[in-house]
Amino acid sequence: MIHLGDAIILATTKLRTRRIRTGITVVVSGLLFGCLVATLFMAKGAFDSISKFNAIGLGSRYIVQAQTVPLTGVITQDKDLQARAQELYTQQVADKKAAAKKLGITYDATADRPPVISPDGKATNTFLDISTPVALQAVREYMQAHPQPGMGDLKRTAAPYHPKNFYTTETLSTGDGTLVTMNNGVENLTTNQPDLGTQYQQDILMKYPLQLTPTAISRPFMLPATSLSSDHPDAIPIIVTYSAAEKVLGMTPLSKGVPAAQKLERIRTLYRKAGSGVLAACYRNTVSTDQIQTAITTAADIAKNKDNKDYQKPSLIYGLPAADSCGPATIARDVRTTDEKSQAAKQKQFDAQFNTVTEPDQQKIEFRIVGLMPDTQDGAPSSSASGILQGLVGSSLAGVIAVPEDMYNALPSAARYKAVFNSTPTSVMAIFSSTSTYYAEFANDTTARAFIDNASCNPSPSGCSKAKPFMLNAFGSNSIALQDLQRKFRRAALLGAGAIVFIAVAIMTGTVGRMIADSRRETAVFRAVGAGRFDITFVYTLYAIMLSVCIAVFALGLGLLLARLADWKFWQTATAQAQLVFGGSNLSLQFRFFGINTAVGWVLLATLGTGLISMILPLLRNIRRSPIKDMRDE
Amino acid sequence: MTKQASREQVAAYLALFDNDVESAIAAVRSYKPMQIANALSVNPAAPVINREGPPLISVNAVTKEYRIGHQKVEALRSVSLRVYEGEIVAITGSSGSGKSTLLQLIGGLDKPTSGSVSVANTDLSKMSDHTLSRFRGQTIGFVFQSFYLQPFLNLGRNLEVPGMFAGTPHRERHQRVQELAAAVGLTERLQHLPKELSGGQIQRAAIARALFNRPKVILADEPTGNLDSKNGMAIIDLFEQIRRNFNTTIVIITHDYAIAQRADRHITLKDGEVVL
Numbered sequence A: 001m002i003h004l005g006d007a008i009i010l011a012t013t014k015l016r017t018r019r020i021r022t023g024i025t026v027v028v029s030g031l032l033f034g035c036l037v038a039t040l041f042m043a044k045g046a047f048d049s050i051s052k053f054n055a056i057g058l059g060s061r062y063i064v065q066a067q068t069v070p071l072t073g074v075i076t077q078d079k080d081l082q083a084r085a086q087e088l089y090t091q092q093v094a095d096k097k098a099a100a101k102k103l104g105i106t107y108d109a110t111a112d113r114p115p116v117i118s119p120d121g122k123a124t125n126t127f128l129d130i131s132t133p134v135a136l137q138a139v140r141e142y143m144q145a146h147p148q149p150g151m152g153d154l155k156r157t158a159a160p161y162h163p164k165n166f167y168t169t170e171t172l173s174t175g176d177g178t179l180v181t182m183n184n185g186v187e188n189l190t191t192n193q194p195d196l197g198t199q200y201q202q203d204i205l206m207k208y209p210l211q212l213t214p215t216a217i218s219r220p221f222m223l224p225a226t227s228l229s230s231d232h233p234d235a236i237p238i239i240v241t242y243s244a245a246e247k248v249l250g251m252t253p254l255s256k257g258v259p260a261a262q263k264l265e266r267i268r269t270l271y272r273k274a275g276s277g278v279l280a281a282c283y284r285n286t287v288s289t290d291q292i293q294t295a296i297t298t299a300a301d302i303a304k305n306k307d308n309k310d311y312q313k314p315s316l317i318y319g320l321p322a323a324d325s326c327g328p329a330t331i332a333r334d335v336r337t338t339d340e341k342s343q344a345a346k347q348k349q350f351d352a353q354f355n356t357v358t359e360p361d362q363q364k365i366e367f368r369i370v371g372l373m374p375d376t377q378d379g380a381p382s383s384s385a386s387g388i389l390q391g392l393v394g395s396s397l398a399g400v401i402a403v404p405e406d407m408y409n410a411l412p413s414a415a416r417y418k419a420v421f422n423s424t425p426t427s428v429m430a431i432f433s434s435t436s437t438y439y440a441e442f443a444n445d446t447t448a449r450a451f452i453d454n455a456s457c458n459p460s461p462s463g464c465s466k467a468k469p470f471m472l473n474a475f476g477s478n479s480i481a482l483q484d485l486q487r488k489f490r491r492a493a494l495l496g497a498g499a500i501v502f503i504a505v506a507i508m509t510g511t512v513g514r515m516i517a518d519s520r521r522e523t524a525v526f527r528a529v530g531a532g533r534f535d536i537t538f539v540y541t542l543y544a545i546m547l548s549v550c551i552a553v554f555a556l557g558l559g560l561l562l563a564r565l566a567d568w569k570f571w572q573t574a575t576a577q578a579q580l581v582f583g584g585s586n587l588s589l590q591f592r593f594f595g596i597n598t599a600v601g602w603v604l605l606a607t608l609g610t611g612l613i614s615m616i617l618p619l620l621r622n623i624r625r626s627p628i629k630d631m632r633d634e
Numbered sequence B: 001m002t003k004q005a006s007r008e009q010v011a012a013y014l015a016l017f018d019n020d021v022e023s024a025i026a027a028v029r030s031y032k033p034m035q036i037a038n039a040l041s042v043n044p045a046a047p048v049i050n051r052e053g054p055p056l057i058s059v060n061a062v063t064k065e066y067r068i069g070h071q072k073v074e075a076l077r078s079v080s081l082r083v084y085e086g087e088i089v090a091i092t093g094s095s096g097s098g099k100s101t102l103l104q105l106i107g108g109l110d111k112p113t114s115g116s117v118s119v120a121n122t123d124l125s126k127m128s129d130h131t132l133s134r135f136r137g138q139t140i141g142f143v144f145q146s147f148y149l150q151p152f153l154n155l156g157r158n159l160e161v162p163g164m165f166a167g168t169p170h171r172e173r174h175q176r177v178q179e180l181a182a183a184v185g186l187t188e189r190l191q192h193l194p195k196e197l198s199g200g201q202i203q204r205a206a207i208a209r210a211l212f213n214r215p216k217v218i219l220a221d222e223p224t225g226n227l228d229s230k231n232g233m234a235i236i237d238l239f240e241q242i243r244r245n246f247n248t249t250i251v252i253i254t255h256d257y258a259i260a261q262r263a264d265r266h267i268t269l270k271d272g273e274v275v276l
Helices: A004-016 A019-054 A072-076 A079-103 A133-145 A151-161 A196-202 A215-221 A242-248 A260-276 A286-304 A338-353 A385-393 A405-409 A414-421 A428-432 A445-455 A479-518 A520-528 A533-582 A599-624 A627-632 B007-016 B021-029 B033-040 B099-106 B129-139 B155-166 B170-184 B199-210 B229-246 B257-262
Strands: A062-067 A165-172 A178-181 A210-213 A236-241 A278-284 A316-319 A330-334 A362-373 A401-404 A436-442 A471-475 B057-068 B071-083 B088-093 B114-119 B140-144 B217-221 B249-253 B265-270
Touching: A004 A533, A004 B155, A019 A479, A019 A533, A019 A599, A062 A445, A079 A133, A079 A338, A151 A165, A151 A436, A151 A445, A165 A215, A210 A215, A210 A236, A210 A405, A215 A362, A215 A401, A215 A405, A236 A242, A236 A405, A242 A260, A242 A362, A260 A362, A260 A533, A278 A286, A286 A316, A362 A401, A362 A414, A401 A405, A405 A414, A436 A445, A445 A471, A479 A520, A479 A533, A479 A599, A520 A533, A520 A599, A520 B129, A520 B140, A533 A599, A533 B129, B057 B099, B071 B099, B071 B114, B088 B099, B088 B229, B088 B257, B099 B114, B099 B217, B099 B249, B129 B140, B129 B155, B140 B199, B155 B170, B155 B199, B170 B199, B170 B229, B199 B217, B199 B229, B217 B229, B229 B249, B229 B257
Parallel strands: A210 A401, A236 A362, B088 B249, B088 B265, B140 B217, B217 B249
Antiparallel strands: A062 A436, A062 A471, A165 A210, A165 A436, A178 A278, A236 A401, A278 A362, A316 A330, B057 B071, B057 B114
């Protein structure tokens, strides 16, 4: 039997024949496997980097958010509810008429809109007009009779999945009152005010709800205690997004195209300065807001008519408070008659009787930044790479301003704030959906994923079932989706590898097959000089292995080169982006696109296997042929 | 079975027996293929061969059929032949006469459809492929018209190839290569690639390769077919020298009557049968 060294000598001669074809095979197959190797190196680097960054925020935790489903659509068409609202409306109009008569004031019943409307005038097609107070009252009664699912329901449904912990967050609602940022410490008390939509976009307190958040959830986003200012001990602690912090600190947002280094520097600056960021806001209830608006418009009217001799000033004129005080409107002029004052007092009494707020309430509230979190996409689709990355791997608190619960409760003026934030919800959505949101934390992505997949409500027109009372979503980060993505990537890589192996087998079979076929006479000569079939198989197997090794070496080199190049080209941008997306509390972390992936070993083995597979058929054909036939072909 | 010899064959006999008309006529009169193969075609100038003992090569009533598509082709028809140790036998015949098939059957590269082939008292048709390969490597050396040297191995390595398959130790192979190169006059060319050698040198190298395992038999298929007459004769000289030195039996297929004349015996095949 031929020795290994001799077989290698003979196999090497095969590699040296048909060099162009062999070269093309090595390059093409090497390119295919090289791309796969590069992808694996890069994916390993990227996933390792994501894992490192995940540890910053909530990325390494598997928290599921449970939300109740607003039943607006169902409720507005509920005939019983409509009947109850109509009943309440009839009763209220009757009561108001009686009360007005008793107080001796005029009551216009048409000012109170009926709670049931029919867009096309048909009695069968009616809706509850939930913008009317009576309809809201009916809804409130309905919700009391049909309580929203609570923590007990979550614990029950989550129990089979063995959750680690449960949490609750509470939305700090100001009810009908408004909380408006005092830019540069002053209120905008002019007529030049942006429209409501613009205000919602520009004012972070209007854009994001305040949410009382358990420490277990808010802690990962907290700034180091040493960087927090103690100048405003009474300010409400808040955790805000980078962009919100920029506004609070008066920084101009960076344009989208700035270099990665500049973005990183901005994050560093934010983390350095955010602890001293203080946001002043003015809370006003509806009466206070109305009086201020009246004062503004009246002042404008007077100014406008200062040369109009026919213009008669109102008998009661409200004055504006100091812009930095968030104070109540003053009485600038009150020349009402005794009768007018009496009528106003009676009207106030009438309003109070029917649960309408009558006294102004306002107060200046300060917020101080105690934590930072990455911006989220607010659910809006994003086609940019950073947007996709943010959506995919970002760790944040889902579009809220988080108020750490323990710090809030420890505030000296907590009781005062509770008076502001304990208002009965009056907005439609606030009534329909609970101000509480519930969370369950799991030990791993598998149980969290199973809980979401199996226990999430798939809302029907009648809402959710008792067995699945919540809409369940991954919360805080997409760590669950990320694990899923990694699994899918592995599957995709496996499929890709399969496809590549298939193509490579085809290419290599062409080369190896041609080579072996071309060597038929040579095989016959070998047989003639004493080679057995095993010897021939041994030599060609070594040839296939050597060819595969050439391809594997080429692929490994190419893969390393491509992955290193990608890493060199993108790591700084990716690091900046990752700091933006994951949170930059650890600025020393780098996002790299290169990592040693043991799966590359499998790719190299697959290359070897590909060579051996490609050899089988031609070799079988060759060694089964009669050497004579091949000689006779001459 | 006897056959009448043709006019052309008579001319050939005359040439073979160096215009010894008496011998030629005797041969024609007693025309029997076996006898001709074993006795009448003997070159009087050949050294004395012991034909009384057992033959080294014994081909007994061998028939070989091939199928080409649906057509059956009889390459050999009941051919019998004996070749003795130390003999040089030439086989001639036109293309398709079955001479290469006969050579390959003797070399164990193919198996007869019927009949048997024995070499060195071993019936080749009863051997497994593995055993036959070993036997072939040790007992038979092949020389081909197209030489078939490995183009990317130097001459030394090429000469070693049979030793590689025989598992001969490296040192022994090296020594053997030196001996063979000296025997065929290629000592200075051992580091050269085949493309750097002339046709005659390549064929001498191919013969040296065939001798590597000290075979008892050399089967040469048109060894001079790609060479000019001078180099062709040199190759025959080399065969005779090998026979003298190693008592090797040599079977040569050739179209060249001048070459055939140099053999101890000359056998002609026509349509798969021995005709002379």
